[in-house]
Amino acid sequence: MTWLQLLATLLLGAGSLLLLLAGIGLLRFPHFYARLHAAAVVDTLAAALFLAGLGCLFGATLGTVKLGLILLFLLFTSPTACHALARAAWVSGLREPAQPGEPPPSPS
Amino acid sequence: MRLCYPSPPRCGRLVRPRPPSLPMKHTISLTLTLALLWWVLSGYPQPLLLAFGAASVAFTVWLARRMDLVDHESHPLHWSWRLPHFWARLLREIAISNLHVLAAILSPRRDAIAPHFVRTRTRQTSALGKTTLANAITLTPGTVTVDLCDDELLVHALTLASAQGVVEGQLDALVPTDVEEPAR
Amino acid sequence: MSGALVTCGVAVLVAMGLALARALLGPSVYDRILAVNSFGTKTVLLIALLGAVAGRADYFDVALLYALINFVSTVAMMRYCESAEASTAPEPGTGGSEPGESAEPSP
Numbered sequence: 533m534t535w536l537q538l539l540a541t542l543l544l545g546a547g548s549l550l551l552l553l554a555g556i557g558l559l560r561f562p563h564f565y566a567r568l569h570a571a572a573v574v575d576t577l578a579a580a581l582f583l584a585g586l587g588c589l590f591g592a593t594l595g596t597v598k599l600g601l602i603l604l605f606l607l608f609t610s611p612t613a614c615h616a617l618a619r620a621a622w623v624s625g626l627r628e629p630a631q632p633g634e635p636p637p638s639p640s
Numbered sequence: 641m642r643l644c645y646p647s648p649p650r651c652g653r654l655v656r657p658r659p660p661s662l663p664m665k666h667t668i669s670l671t672l673t674l675a676l677l678w679w680v681l682s683g684y685p686q687p688l689l690l691a692f693g694a695a696s697v698a699f700t701v702w703l704a705r706r707m708d709l710v711d712h713e714s715h716p717l718h719w720s721w722r723l724p725h726f727w728a729r730l731l732r733e734i735a736i737s738n739l740h741v742l743a744a745i746l747s748p749r750r751d752a753i754a755p756h757f758v759r760t761r762t763r764q765t766s767a768l769g770k771t772t773l774a775n776a777i778t779l780t781p782g783t784v785t786v787d788l789c790d791d792e793l794l795v796h797a798l799t800l801a802s803a804q805g806v807v808e809g810q811l812d813a814l815v816p817t818d819v820e821e822p823a824r
Numbered sequence: 825m826s827g828a829l830v831t832c833g834v835a836v837l838v839a840m841g842l843a844l845a846r847a848l849l850g851p852s853v854y855d856r857i858l859a860v861n862s863f864g865t866k867t868v869l870l871i872a873l874l875g876a877v878a879g880r881a882d883y884f885d886v887a888l889l890y891a892l893i894n895f896v897s898t899v900a901m902m903r904y905c906e907s908a909e910a911s912t913a914p915e916p917g918t919g920g921s922e923p924g925e926s927a928e929p930s931p
Contacts (some may be wrong), residue, residue, distance in 0.1 A: 549834035555842030595881030
């Protein structure tokens with residue numbers, strides 16, 4: 533096993549662990565807005581570690597560039613999808629259970 | 641309850657003053673980017689396939705110009721020099737806040753999270769700067785931008801620490817500012 | 825090496841199962857869409873992993889396309905929900921303090 537493969541195994545292991553933890557968070561957090569943050573972990577750090585690990589396996593080939601493109605597209609699209617979800621929920625009147633009214637006024 | 645951009649049924653498109661002439665340098669840059677993307681994804685050097693690629697790139701650029709999408713907002717060339725620095729700092733922030741969210745997931749206490757909404761102001765003046773900031777906040781786990789109104793952001797935060805980071809404007813300071821819309 | 829890849833594949837499948845459980849549990853339609861979006865991201869990772877197991881970079885094109893389709897479908901579903909809400913809900917923000925089934929778009 534070369535150093536690159538060892539690094540790939542470490543990155544893949546960390547990514548898988550993060551995926552599992554994010555899945556637990558998705559189940560465990562109490563309501564929608566909190567779960568949104570658990571799902572964001574999957575889209576950013578977990579995907580980055582996972583794809584970086586796969587990139588280490590492929591070395592300097594076209595495949596690694598494609599993996600980088602996948603990560604780039606994920607990083608560009610995930611905040612848009614996340615914001616669309618949060619805003620749709622907000623517009624439809626979904627609020628936090630502890631805080632049914634309007635959010636606190638601006639701190640400034 | 642204030643909502644900034646209109647809901648979908650009423651919203652045809654955002655009205656923007658149409659520029660007198662479409663910017664050429666953004667068109668060239670978009671063409672080069674698309675050609676590079678096509679080449680990376682295809683990787684076949686046969687003349688027929690290259691011709692197909694050139695045709696699809698030309699069609700896409702024509703469509704984008706027809707939709708009035710080719711400008712400094714879709715293709716912020718004037719940020720090019722500062723973007724790598726911004727992305728590096730953003731990736732660092734993302735990694736740090738990921739660890740915070742993971743700690744909150746793993747913590748057995750129920751008060752490890754304090755999900756709440758905060759309103760905060762941004763120092764960005766341009767639409768591009770505000771959009772970049774809102775996207776950066778959403779991309780960072782622990783905070784999600786729900787609404788953006790003039791210079792006021794409505795942000796949902798998972799913990800008190802993440803809310804404090806937004807209110808203090810850590811990401812706001814990272815976004816490259818452009819004080820006025822650049823000349824086309 | 826392939827043993828490590830298979831272990832990772834199992835971990836991704838378990839994570840997908842967790843997302844699917846959230847999609848089934850709900851309770852609001854937004855929870856379900858969030859879970860399905862997360863499921864799609866994990867599918868992208870699983871396809872990329874399959875490419876690594878097979879040793880072929882062709883799978884990555886499929887993964888890339890799946891990532892884009894996943895994004896478009898999520899946003900399209902959100903637009904649909906938003907317009908359905910806007911046409912049926914009396915006034916957004918006045919009611920709906922409970923996060924439960926009230927967020928379902930009424931038919």
